């Protein structure tokens with residue numbers, strides 16, 4: 001087996017970002033998995049496998065921060081309320097168990113946000129019976 005090219009050594013060195021230290025330069029960028037916020041255990045396990053494999057940080061996919069930026073039917077992470085935060089905490093704990101940091105891509109689609117009732121729990125609840 002061929003050894004590592006020394007030009008790549010820097011990738012394996014820790015780096016400090018603000019108050020956090022990443023153990024190496026491998027940051028798993030935000031990408032969707034299909035698990036999103038509806039399957040938090042699968043989300044956590046998927047990211048934890050990467051953390052176990054050595055990634056310094058694992059990140060969620062885009063995570064809408066408010067029901068007025070609901071992206072359903074697409075399966076994204078979500079941070080609307082404490083229930084969503086509890087789901088995401090599973091991923092954080094799994095990443096930390098393997099010495100990785102956990103990241104979230106906070107998201108609001110702004111002018112492109114879906115403002116209708118795209119399967120949104122809260123929108124549905126708020127919809128008047130005559131609407």
Ligand SMILES: Cc1cc2nc3c(=O)[nH]c(=O)nc-3n(C[C@H](O)[C@H](O)[C@H](O)COP(=O)(O)O)c2cc1C
Nearest residue numbers: 028029030031032033034060061062063076077105
């Ligand atoms: C299936 C899939 C899902 C992705 N989901 C997100 C996402 O949720 N948020 C985001 O910022 N980028 C997302 N991306 C883009 C990736 O983070 C990444 O920027 C892209 O794959 C290019 O990677 P590269 O720069 O290593 O070539 C997604 C990409 C793929 C292929």
